[in-house]
Amino acid sequence: MNDSGVELLAADLSTDRLHAALQDPALASMNFLNEVSGRFPEAISLAAGRPREDFYDVEDLSRYLRIFCDHLAAEKGADPETVRRTLFQYGRTKGIIHDLLARHLVRDEGIDVDPESIVVTVGCQEAMFLVLRALRRDEDDVVLSVSPGYVGLTGAARLVDMPVWPVRDDERGIDLDDLVDQIEAVRAAGKRPRAFYLVPDFANPSGASLDLEARRRLLAIAAEHDLLILEDNPYSLFQSEDGKRLPTLKALDTSRRVVYLGSLSKTCFPGARIGFVVANQHVAGAEGEFTLFADELSKIKSMLTVNTPPVAQAIAGGKLLEHDCSLVEANTREIQFYRRNLRLLLDGLSLRFPPGGNHQISWNAPSGGFFVVVTVPFIADNAALEYGAGKYGVLWTPMSHFYDGPGGEDKLRLSLSAVSPDQIEAALDRLALLFADLSGPRTSMH
Amino acid sequence: MNDSGVELLAADLSTDRLHAALQDPALASMNFLNEVSGRFPEAISLAAGRPREDFYDVEDLSRYLRIFCDHLAAEKGADPETVRRTLFQYGRTKGIIHDLLARHLVRDEGIDVDPESIVVTVGCQEAMFLVLRALRRDEDDVVLSVSPGYVGLTGAARLVDMPVWPVRDDERGIDLDDLVDQIEAVRAAGKRPRAFYLVPDFANPSGASLDLEARRRLLAIAAEHDLLILEDNPYSLFQSEDGKRLPTLKALDTSRRVVYLGSLSKTCFPGARIGFVVANQHVAGAEGEFTLFADELSKIKSMLTVNTPPVAQAIAGGKLLEHDCSLVEANTREIQFYRRNLRLLLDGLSLRFPPGGNHQISWNAPSGGFFVVVTVPFIADNAALEYGAGKYGVLWTPMSHFYDGPGGEDKLRLSLSAVSPDQIEAALDRLALLFADLSGPRTSMH
Structure with a gap:
């Protein structure tokens, strides 16, 4: 037995003797996202990039x-x-x-x-x-x-x-x-x-x-x-x-x-x-x-x-x-659905963070697909993600996860594919609260 | 255009610039076996190790x-x-x-x-x-x-x-x-x-x-x-x-x-x-x-x-x-089926190559599974396989394919899983002819 209460046997292994990919930050970040979304099941997820599932039918x-x-x-x-x-x-x-x-x-x-x-x-x-x-x-x-x-x-x-x-x-x-x-x-x-x-x-x-x-x-x-x-x-x-x-x-x-x-x-x-x-x-x-x-x-x-x-x-x-x-x-229905969600997401951001406002929030305007990137005046890291999930019930993905090295610290990815129009509106309301919270003088998130 | 009639473009590749696994003999041997069985579709295959398929039903x-x-x-x-x-x-x-x-x-x-x-x-x-x-x-x-x-x-x-x-x-x-x-x-x-x-x-x-x-x-x-x-x-x-x-x-x-x-x-x-x-x-x-x-x-x-x-x-x-x-x-039916095939294969070998005979053919006697290995008094190589497929209509696998280097040259693997009892009898008759043919003073197989 060691401190962890795990009884080790001679046949057990250690990561320093296994392939280096197993210690890769890319893997750790995906596991972290899954773990956070598992811990906050009631949070609305603008993190998940999976497709909308209610068009599927087991009978198909x-x-x-x-x-x-x-x-x-x-x-x-x-x-x-x-x-x-x-x-x-x-x-x-x-x-x-x-x-x-x-x-x-x-x-x-x-x-x-x-x-x-x-x-x-x-x-x-x-x-x-x-x-x-x-x-x-x-x-x-x-x-x-x-x-x-x-x-x-x-x-x-x-x-x-x-x-x-x-x-x-x-x-x-x-x-x-x-x-x-x-x-x-x-x-x-x-x-x-x-x-x-x-x-x-x-x-x-x-x-x-x-x-x-x-x-x-x-x-x-x-x-x-x-x-x-x-x-x-x-x-x-x-x-x-x-x-x-x-x-x-x-x-x-x-x-x-x-x-x-x-x-x-x-x-x-x-x-x-x-x-x-x-x-x-x-x-x-x-x-x-x-x-x-x-x-x-x-x-x-x-x-x-x-x-x-x-x-x-x-x-x-x-x-x-x-x-x-x-x-x-x-994908006729799906194309219309994702199209509408993208419009709702971009319009919803404009409504909550109007041009010329003092919010220091900006975003890109993709002409399709599942993702929008938002730039924020704070560090959008794992701690901020966890804080927003717990306090405001909204999930997103730090852009820093997509860099192989430093980068993207002030950006986050919003995904529109797995949420309903109502959930987009609610999630944006929650994001607005989170952004306001984190954009001020930073208090402890913990 | 080159000699092969293939028009090469600058974006094309060559194997010496690709991963070495692509030139591995193990891959070449599997491709050879598939190619031979494709060329002789009427041959009975004691080469294929796939399971019997007529117990399957699409409705399942x-x-x-x-x-x-x-x-x-x-x-x-x-x-x-x-x-x-x-x-x-x-x-x-x-x-x-x-x-x-x-x-x-x-x-x-x-x-x-x-x-x-x-x-x-x-x-x-x-x-x-x-x-x-x-x-x-x-x-x-x-x-x-x-x-x-x-x-x-x-x-x-x-x-x-x-x-x-x-x-x-x-x-x-x-x-x-x-x-x-x-x-x-x-x-x-x-x-x-x-x-x-x-x-x-x-x-x-x-x-x-x-x-x-x-x-x-x-x-x-x-x-x-x-x-x-x-x-x-x-x-x-x-x-x-x-x-x-x-x-x-x-x-x-x-x-x-x-x-x-x-x-x-x-x-x-x-x-x-x-x-x-x-x-x-x-x-x-x-x-x-x-x-x-x-x-x-x-x-x-x-x-x-x-x-x-x-x-x-x-x-x-x-x-x-x-x-x-x-x-x-x-797998109640499958167990009985493979069991019977194994017995038929071993009994059929004994019948055609009786103990004490002058055939120099021997084999092992597995207590289950899909495979029997036969030792023969000739080189059981790809040329012999191809010869037997064409002349006698029977397929098997050279054991040398399973060695990473030399070995198994006088052995072949028979598989019993994908054939019917009747096919086993017919295949053994054909094998006996092939073995007699190749065991004598070797004539040209080509």
């Missing part, structure tokens, strides 16, 4: 399965034994709904790729891991990412011991001059810049989007400096105005410069855990043979998860088929 | 879902919103059927562990990756494994750049004296032996099992030399006689020496991709705090796949619940 699952099975029989000529085998057995490592995802990409994104270049993954997180594992050959390989950035990318990079080199953001999403500077800095440090990761549409956490000119310039920079672009696109359907969608980088890519990372978590449902990667680059082998990068990623997947669960793919496939493979069509 | 899936939802409502008091959220949303990283798996372990294996020490994974393959990723801190960390051994372990080790140090097998499964020698050899090489991986019951590929004395001695060796045992147990239900099951290493483990790796692929169905790991070791942190090893593995999982798909867990959970969490009970 059996229908999706049936639709997918009918599709196998009708469109693929599968007999009942083949249908059964497809759902129950191990299957194709690259997945069984790659053709449906290719149809989605044509219909919703104007991306036309060979379905063979698609690997269906256990969420987009596995897709990020596969790509980074493939690209990280030795300690000189580096991935660049905008900072603040998505913690999932940082986490996957940690697991393959690959440094994430930060690139500054600006109000348009990415400071492209800084990107060039950082590519050169990576090379000057004797390292290899293998890829630049970003979410071009309504980024998590910043909400920012690249305009068309920036997209073209980014592709040109990647070509000039010979690195891949890892385009992560979980949110682009959720733009705030009809007809305003910009082409994805992959749609603009004529030279296989972009590896496209897709997620159905927001557009189908998270519990299916379906993501995918489009990797249509050619890979030259040692003996002059060529493979698709997707096939190389598939080899890694075979040693990681073997298959994305065919039953989960079948369910997601059924939802795709029900809407002729258009996720825009499948 | 909706019933399993309903049973699991009813369980959430009845046993956990979940309201409809909570049921919906559990299936559709992101969820607990360690999984949502950990308690059901804990009940299975008590009922079927006599293993009594805190459900909190269980992490539900995307197949057992992800469980192996999580454990090796955690244990591999730097280039000195080594995992030992019996050779010939399971290629999935080798693959996961490759992804974390962890050497797999071979330990000799013998007719009882593992040469425990060689295990001690190899642990000492690892240390003498300045490396750290972190764990020893094995399948104690009906191993893949050897079919061998450790007797009770060997199990006890193995636990003592691990304690004396301070390394973990990674016990992988996909097959132990499928013993050839009732009442003959031996305790798992984890059931014998009183000192948290064993990390137990479970798979439902053979006992539920592969397409759910449900595996799990029992990791009840304590882990001491830098500041004197303690966690469960399962919670450390969960942190890695959060950066790899986030969750095991809740819908897939719900389906597997429904099957578990339908049999009061006993997989022995759920």
Whole structure:
């Protein structure tokens, strides 16, 4: 027994003998957020980035399965034994709904790729891991990412011991001059810049989007400096105005410069855990043979998860088929819902912190997506979060969690996806009280 | 354009700039086997280790879902919103059927562990990756494994750049004296032996099992030399006689020496991709705090796949619940079926290659599981496999594929799990012709 009352045995372990990722601040911060929201269950959460769930219905699952099975029989000529085998057995490592995802990409994104270049993954997180594992050959390989950035990318990079080199953001999403500077800095440090990761549409956490000119310039920079672009696109359907969608980088890519990372978590449902990667680059082998990068990623997947669960793919496939493979069509209600919430959140902030007021509160105005970033005249750290949860019953995310190092101390992320319009109004009232409390001469929060 | 007719672009890649796992012989061998079986679809496969599929029924899936939802409502008091959220949303990283798996372990294996020490994974393959990723801190960390051994372990080790140090097998499964020698050899090489991986019951590929004395001695060796045992147990239900099951290493483990790796692929169905790991070791942190090893593995999982798909867990959970969490009970028909096939295979070999005959063919006699190893008087390599597939219409697996280096050249693995009794008889007739063909003075197979 030691002081903790834990009786240790010789077979027990210690973190200093385990992989360094386990002591990573990114992991600690996610655990902290979960722990705080668990401790204050009555607080309204503008922290959670999960999708709205009351459009889901348990009865849908059996229908999706049936639709997918009918599709196998009708469109693929599968007999009942083949249908059964497809759902129950191990299957194709690259997945069984790659053709449906290719149809989605044509219909919703104007991306036309060979379905063979698609690997269906256990969420987009596995897709990020596969790509980074493939690209990280030795300690000189580096991935660049905008900072603040998505913690999932940082986490996957940690697991393959690959440094994430930060690139500054600006109000348009990415400071492209800084990107060039950082590519050169990576090379000057004797390292290899293998890829630049970003979410071009309504980024998590910043909400920012690249305009068309920036997209073209980014592709040109990647070509000039010979690195891949890892385009992560979980949110682009959720733009705030009809007809305003910009082409994805992959749609603009004529030279296989972009590896496209897709997620159905927001557009189908998270519990299916379906993501995918489009990797249509050619890979030259040692003996002059060529493979698709997707096939190389598939080899890694075979040693990681073997298959994305065919039953989960079948369910997601059924939802795709029900809407002729258009996720825009499948998300008609959702798009309107998130759009309304974004407007309510931005209008509600303007109402409570009017222009010209003495509040020192400002925010960005994303044109879609799930997130808005607010700048405040106090340190928006874990202590402030905990204080606001306990005293005012509102949760949000410190932006500092999205920096791999210092940054974002006076900013916080508000998420609008998992709350009702009424909850947004109530949460903003509570935030206004918290901001007033913390903006004055700081008293003890404890 | 180059000689292959592939037009290369600047963004394309080459394997010498990608992670070394992509050029691993283990991956190449699996691809070769798939390719051969694809080319000879009419051949009878004694190569495939997948479970028999005609006990499955697509209609079961909706019933399993309903049973699991009813369980959430009845046993956990979940309201409809909570049921919906559990299936559709992101969820607990360690999984949502950990308690059901804990009940299975008590009922079927006599293993009594805190459900909190269980992490539900995307197949057992992800469980192996999580454990090796955690244990591999730097280039000195080594995992030992019996050779010939399971290629999935080798693959996961490759992804974390962890050497797999071979330990000799013998007719009882593992040469425990060689295990001690190899642990000492690892240390003498300045490396750290972190764990020893094995399948104690009906191993893949050897079919061998450790007797009770060997199990006890193995636990003592691990304690004396301070390394973990990674016990992988996909097959132990499928013993050839009732009442003959031996305790798992984890059931014998009183000192948290064993990390137990479970798979439902053979006992539920592969397409759910449900595996799990029992990791009840304590882990001491830098500041004197303690966690469960399962919670450390969960942190890695959060950066790899986030969750095991809740819908897939719900389906597997429904099957578990339908049999009061006993997989022995759920597999009554399957146990009888595999038992009969094993007897048919062993009897059929005896009939065709009688004792004392001039055939130089011998084989082991596993007491359960899916695999039998045959020793032949010729080189049982890929060329022989391809020759037999084309000329005689029978598929098997060269044992050399299961060695990380030379070994097994005169041996092949027969799998009995995915064939009918009639197919076993036909396949053995074809094998007998192939063996006679190749055992004589070798003529050209091409």
